[in-house]
């Protein structure tokens with residue numbers, strides 16, 4: 646009998662190349678094709694585990710119909726084959742803190758052309774990829790010194806993003822939840838950024854889990870591939886292996 650496998654992938658930088666405009670990110674076509682193939686195999690569940698808002702993830706990723714979806718780093722969660730839906734809405738105090746952090750990031754962004762702010766259900770992000778380097782550096786520093794230091798705010802400093810959350814949910818908690826819902830014997834998780842390191846940290850290599858980092862950077866992952874194009878190659882091998 647086949648073991649049951651959970652194959653979980655971050656989106657940006659893993660299935661989709663990083664681009665300047667987050668709205669323009671799309672999965673590589675062959676990545677999507679392989680994900681669709683994997684999602685129909687017996688004993689396999691595919692999951693997308695993203696920092697994006699769930700509605701945004703669905704819009705840009707066009708995920709397989711059977712895929713488990715995790716948005717906002719785990720604050721939003723959907724299982725199309727079950728009844729597991731989680732939306733960790735902030736409580737009153739967290740909502741007030743989120744409004745304050747958002748107002749401060751928007752003021753910082755207004756001072757630094759090329760930056761923009763993205764609001765999520767439990768967090769807010771300052772994007773700096775499209776700004777001139779001095780403006781990006783200044784805006785980042787102001788965000789770190791200001792709203793990121795507010796009590797109750799959880800900071801993630803990712804790829805050209807300063808992300809502030811008012812809940813302490815992360816991709817590690819998300820992967821634990823996915824493991825428990827699917828009852829998977831082993832988990833594969835592929836990610837490219839600092840937020841994904843929290844996911845790698847909860848995997849159990851000695852029990853058959855596999856972690857893969859895409860691109861450069863310090864990592865706890867067991868393996869590394871160079872780019873989303875190499876992820877496509879890995880997905881093709883997985884289709885062959887899991888389909889046997």
Ligand SMILES: O=P(O)(O)OC[C@H]1O[C@H](O[C@H]2O[C@H](CO)[C@@H](O)[C@H](O)[C@H]2O)[C@H](O)[C@@H](O)[C@@H]1O
Pocket residue numbers: 655656657658662663664665666667670694695696697698763770772774803804805806808838840841
């Ligand atoms: O943990 P992730 O799922 O990778 O989420 C991290 C952020 O991903 C997106 O931003 C990243 O990709 C953009 C499009 O390629 C790029 O412009 C940006 O610089 C990257 O940081 C997403 O837009 C954010 O909401 C996520 O927090």
